[in-house]
Amino acid sequence: MTVERHGGDRPDRGYPAGVVKRRDILTGAVTIAATLLFVGIASSVLSSALKHVLHGTGETDPALVIALLLNVALILIGWRRHRDLANEVDIRAAAEQSARLLAARDPLTGFHNRRSLAEAGAAMFVHAVDRHKAMALLLLDLDYFKTVNDLHGHAAGDSLLKAVAHEIAQAMPPHALTARLGGDEFACGFPFDPAHATLVERVAETLVSRLAQPFQIDGLHLHISASVGIARSDIGCVGIDSLMRSADIAMYSAKNAGRNRFAWFDQSMERDLKTRTDLEASLRSAIPNGEIVPYFEQQIDLNTGRLTGFEVLARWEHPTRGMIAPEAFIPLAEETGMISDLSLSLLHQAFTAARDWDAGLSLSVNISPWQMRDAWLAQKIIKVLTETGFPANRLEIEITETALLDNLALTQSIVGSLKNQGVRLALDDFGTGFSSLAHLRALPFDQIKIDRSFILSINQSAESTALVTAITRLGDSLNLPITAEGVADARIEERLRALGCAKGQGFLYGQPMSVANTRRLLAERRLLQMPQPGIVGVSGTVHRRSA
Numbered sequence: 414m415t416v417e418r419h420g421g422d423r424p425d426r427g428y429p430a431g432v433v434k435r436r437d438i439l440t441g442a443v444t445i446a447a448t449l450l451f452v453g454i455a456s457s458v459l460s461s462a463l464k465h466v467l468h469g470t471g472e473t474d475p476a477l478v479i480a481l482l483l484n485v486a487l488i489l490i491g492w493r494r495h496r497d498l499a500n501e502v503d504i505r506a507a508a509e510q511s512a513r514l515l516a517a518r519d520p521l522t523g524f525h526n527r528r529s530l531a532e533a534g535a536a537m538f539v540h541a542v543d544r545h546k547a548m549a550l551l552l553l554d555l556d557y558f559k560t561v562n563d564l565h566g567h568a569a570g571d572s573l574l575k576a577v578a579h580e581i582a583q584a585m586p587p588h589a590l591t592a593r594l595g596g597d598e599f600a601c602g603f604p605f606d607p608a609h610a611t612l613v614e615r616v617a618e619t620l621v622s623r624l625a626q627p628f629q630i631d632g633l634h635l636h637i638s639a640s641v642g643i644a645r646s647d648i649g650c651v652g653i654d655s656l657m658r659s660a661d662i663a664m665y666s667a668k669n670a671g672r673n674r675f676a677w678f679d680q681s682m683e684r685d686l687k688t689r690t691d692l693e694a695s696l697r698s699a700i701p702n703g704e705i706v707p708y709f710e711q712q713i714d715l716n717t718g719r720l721t722g723f724e725v726l727a728r729w730e731h732p733t734r735g736m737i738a739p740e741a742f743i744p745l746a747e748e749t750g751m752i753s754d755l756s757l758s759l760l761h762q763a764f765t766a767a768r769d770w771d772a773g774l775s776l777s778v779n780i781s782p783w784q785m786r787d788a789w790l791a792q793k794i795i796k797v798l799t800e801t802g803f804p805a806n807r808l809e810i811e812i813t814e815t816a817l818l819d820n821l822a823l824t825q826s827i828v829g830s831l832k833n834q835g836v837r838l839a840l841d842d843f844g845t846g847f848s849s850l851a852h853l854r855a856l857p858f859d860q861i862k863i864d865r866s867f868i869l870s871i872n873q874s875a876e877s878t879a880l881v882t883a884i885t886r887l888g889d890s891l892n893l894p895i896t897a898e899g900v901a902d903a904r905i906e907e908r909l910r911a912l913g914c915a916k917g918q919g920f921l922y923g924q925p926m927s928v929a930n931t932r933r934l935l936a937e938r939r940l941l942q943m944p945q946p947g948i949v950g951v952s953g954t955v956h957r958r959s960a
């Protein structure tokens with residue numbers, strides 16, 4: 414790399430400084446030999462010339478004169494070559510040094526890279542131990558950096574990373590190590606007095622608060638924040654590797670606790686990580702094993718009290734741990750990319766179970782924002798509908814506003830394909846997120862669902878009442894029926910009916926039920942279709958078919 418630039422087009426270009434140095438010695442030796450020869454020849458030429466001038470005797474041998482001149486030329490050439498080579502050695506050494514530096518540095522920020530941090534960090538670790546100090550390692554991951562990159566392009570992203578590096582360098586104590594580990598992940602290390610760990614906290618606080626301030630980049634106001642994990646060498650760390658690992662675990666804990674904060678590593682995090690890894694492994698086999706099953710929550714027409722359909726809710730029937738609620742595994746399935754398989758398996762089971770239910774009953778299913786990144790989602794859902802023979806016009810999909818933020822164009826195209834088949838669309842959890850009118854207009858919704866937290870507290874909290882009232886009015890003006898979830902008692906139901914909510918669901922009508930229990934309820938209410946000749950699976954025995 415740089416060696417080439419300094420080497421120019423000289424014949425010895427590309428040789429390392431050591432080889433040049435050996436050649437330098439050879440040239441030096443030739444020059445010294447030529448000089449010695451010169452002394453010999455010159456003295457004999459000079460003495461015969463002197464004799465000629467003083468005594469008129471003796472002849473200067475012309476061959477000796479030529480030899481002398483050649484000798485002078487040899488010395489001059491040798492000396493020049495020696496000087497060039499000496500320069501060359503210096504240039505080579507500088508180039509090698511700069512190449513070493515470049516290999517150890519992140520080109521964007523000038524910080525250490527991951528590899529050189531490991532080396533420099535190990536040295537700092539040992540040095541700190543020798544001087545009865547401790548080393549703190551801060552691992553920092555930017556929150557929402559990907560959004561900046563996606564929205565404003567990589568050039569803005571790079572400028573932002575440089576500005577972040579500047580802030581980090583400013584916040585560090587003297588002699589700190591600063592590194593960029595790749596992407597939007599940084600690390601910093603410095604020694605501290607173990608009795609004064611507050612110093613480390615102050616540095617972390619400064620970092621977090623500075624990075625939460627908006628950045629002005631190319632006329633843009635960019636908002637990010639940082640999650641920082643901190644580990645200290647004197648608590649359970651044997652070397653730089655375990656220090657890095659602990660800081661990494663602490664960083665994830667800071668992220669999970671809500672980002673824009675720092676967290677010290679502690680042993681319980683290690684246990685949490687193990688629990689999570691174990692859960693992830695068992696979830697991976699739970700999906701094909703059919704342990705994730707649909708439960709059905711009744712949806713009621715508030716004016717007539719009639720059952721209109723069910724919301725499909727995922728449950729994990731764990732062989733040893735019993736029933737696990739979706740909040741404990743849906744986020745994990747999303748983060749690990751298993752949500753798509755999980756959801757399709759659930760749809761398959763729910764549609765299969767509902768094939769012979771009364772034709773007036775609909776199914777609402779939750780579609781995660783993560784699934785909306787899959788350009789083939791609509792086709793996958795339609796395939797399950799076709800395979801199970803469940804009519805598209807009895808299906809409603811529920812999405813949250815988050816799904817609109819990520820990639821609106823893709824979401825619109827997925828929704829468009831589904832609506833073409835007759836699938837309906839509901840906006841879930843309205844009131845908790847942005848609750849924006851623009852979002853309601855961005856997609857052809859058929860229904861708004863008010864989050865259960867407002868409904869559950871409608872009779873206690875004036876704020877909830879105001880919000881539910883506002884949303885029902887909005888629904889009226891947009892001609893969008895409202896479903897209220899979390900109808901836990903008759904007073905809530907009464908209130909909602911008065912406000913004009915179309916539908917309700919909640920524990921007042923019963924807990925979500927398994928396939929078998931739902932079937933029993935429908936049989937009691939005569940809401941099962943009579944078996945028709947030639948249709949399999951309607952007798953109620955084959956319901957758990959995994960996709």
Ligand code: C2E
Nearest residue numbers: 726727738739740743779780781865899900901918919920
């Ligand atoms: P959600 O979509 O808001 O679902 C409604 C949740 O409210 C359900 O909890 C339901 O059991 C609960 N609920 C209904 N009525 C009442 C009530 O009167 N009182 C109380 N306290 N709670 C009530 P669940 O089944 O635990 O589901 C929680 C969340 O998990 C769901 O919230 C949904 O966001 C997610 N989820 C469930 N199944 C799936 C799924 O198949 N895919 C995806 N992506 N998410 C799912």
Ligand code: CA
Nearest residue numbers: 724779811841
């Ligand atoms: Ca829902």
Ligand code: CA
Nearest residue numbers: 841842864898
């Ligand atoms: Ca909801």
